[in-house]
Amino acid sequence: xxxxxxxxxxxxxxxxxxxxxxxxxxxxxxxxxxxxxxxxxxxxxxxxxxxxxxxxxxxxxxxxxxxxxxxxxxxxxxxxxxxxxxxxxxxxxxxxxxxxxxxxxxxxxxxxxxxxxxxx
Amino acid sequence: xxxxxxxxxxxxxxxxxxxxxxxxxxxxxxxxxxxxxxxxxxxxxxxxxxxxxxxxxxxxxxxxxxxxxxxxxxxxxxxxxxxxxxxxxxxxxxxxxxxxxxxxxxx
Numbered sequence: 001x002x003x004x005x006x007x008x009x010x011x012x013x014x015x016x017x018x019x020x021x022x023x024x025x026x027x028x029x030x031x032x033x034x035x036x037x038x039x040x041x042x043x044x045x046x047x048x049x050x051x052x053x054x055x056x057x058x059x060x061x062x063x064x065x066x067x068x069x070x071x072x073x074x075x076x077x078x079x080x081x082x083x084x085x086x087x088x089x090x091x092x093x094x095x096x097x098x099x100x101x102x103x104x105x106x107x108x109x110x111x112x113x114x115x116x117x118x119x120x
Numbered sequence: 121x122x123x124x125x126x127x128x129x130x131x132x133x134x135x136x137x138x139x140x141x142x143x144x145x146x147x148x149x150x151x152x153x154x155x156x157x158x159x160x161x162x163x164x165x166x167x168x169x170x171x172x173x174x175x176x177x178x179x180x181x182x183x184x185x186x187x188x189x190x191x192x193x194x195x196x197x198x199x200x201x202x203x204x205x206x207x208x209x210x211x212x213x214x215x216x217x218x219x220x221x222x223x224x225x226x227x
Contacts, residue, residue: 110163
């Protein structure tokens, strides 16, 4: 059974940093692309970042480009999101999600989410 | 950036009724459009990808259609568990974008 578990969410001050992690199990992690998607309070879903299975393709939303870095460790079946220079508008539940084999930039399995709150 | 506009914002329907949700793209996304369902406190669930392909385990009452700039998600007969927020997402161009969502509520 596919299982994704996010961790690392916390309350952080504006300008601070946070590293999110996603532990994957139940599938061959290295053969699937992964996405980070967030849900700000009271708003809709927002795609954050994408990484292909071998890390050769990485993409970011304009709102996080230059501040966030996505990475993966296929040996440990883990996905990460390093978040720097955090802003109030980054406050959201962050989900890691597995790419669909036939449509890698869509997501068929999702974690339960981890809450990031940026506030002084 | 491709903007996806969903309508209506809220759809009030009764059990057993047919739901028709719309997603319009600011430029052609070919057939690279997906639909997700999200309930409060839960992760999104993929329903449809590539405009009309049902994801694994999705009931046949959910169907998707369209291409280019106009897409439709149809729920043929609403079940109690279908009341939720629905989002469309395009994967034609970077950055990936979601629509603002349609809330399907019980009338």
